[in-house]
Amino acid sequence: MTNEHFSQLVKQYEKLVFTICSQMVRDFQEAQNLSQETFLSAYRSIDSCPSDQYKPWLCRIASNKAKDYLKSAYARRVAIPGEETLDAIPSHASPEDLYIEGESESRAQRIVRNLQEPYQKVSVLYFLEEKSVEEIAEALKRPKKTVQTQLYRAKAMLREQLGKELSQ
Template sequence: MESKIKRLIKKIKKGDQAAFEEIVNLYKNQVYNICYRMVGLPHEAEDLAQETFLRAYTHIDQFKSDKTFSTWLYRIATNLSIDYLRKKRPSTYLDADIPGTEGFTMYMHVPSDERLPEDRLIENEKQKIIHYEINQLPPKYRSVIVLKYLQDLSLKEISNILNLPETTVKTRVHRAREALRKRLRHF
């Protein structure tokens, strides 16, 4: 896969827009998910994902071919999301509906026809609360939680994306988990 990506990047650097479209198709879901998990708003996540690909295209010459492209791309998405949060912090209220959670579980993709409606309702409410609490974390902690537990990336990959030492990432993951544990202790 990585050799295919490197071939596409060489084509993009020569001006091949079809190659870039292929890159977008390969990574659009992952980039959108990172942005969405960071900002919690579908429309804003779409805009940030588009901006991520625009920045990647316009700065493709800055990509070093000895690095992993996905790490570079995810770093752009994460940084744009953090910048968005710094500039325009969305207000969320406890009784507000969390977009995108109607009728399914956001973090646990294990739907079953055998579950009772009451069980689904309880699970959805739990997920709304967890999503809300993740969104209350400072961006530096939210980003590591999103990348580690929702994108299932390793500490090394997160370290590369955020351009931080692996020990710092590990500390932030621990502190973020502790903060979430305290906020969710009544569950």
């Protein structure tokens, strides 16, 4: 195959190869690198592929490159304190989604901490510290039924507050 024919092949399938890599690794720069590696590998062994099978052949190379990347030590690196590991980030989440999720969590925490007593203590223990009703009743020395009632009222207050903030 001539260089000109290979260039046409690259132009024809570059978006497909990039899309495959991008969807698998969820990193724009790495997807670009993997796309280049895909075409480099394809160029080196283009003679081994029948001319009517270029598309599935390139797709296979791209997916294998992405799988190799995901298995690599770089992708599994140990996190520096304060830095999330790749496994901790959901693969479907975009940076914008992660930011919005973090903002929503901090807003919800702020609203919980600003509730009036007795609802604030119960809510902090239940929503933020994830204690059970029984644990909260024991910690606050209150009857279980009282804690349940306070949680019910706190949830209504939280719904109202969150509704107000979302409508702004």
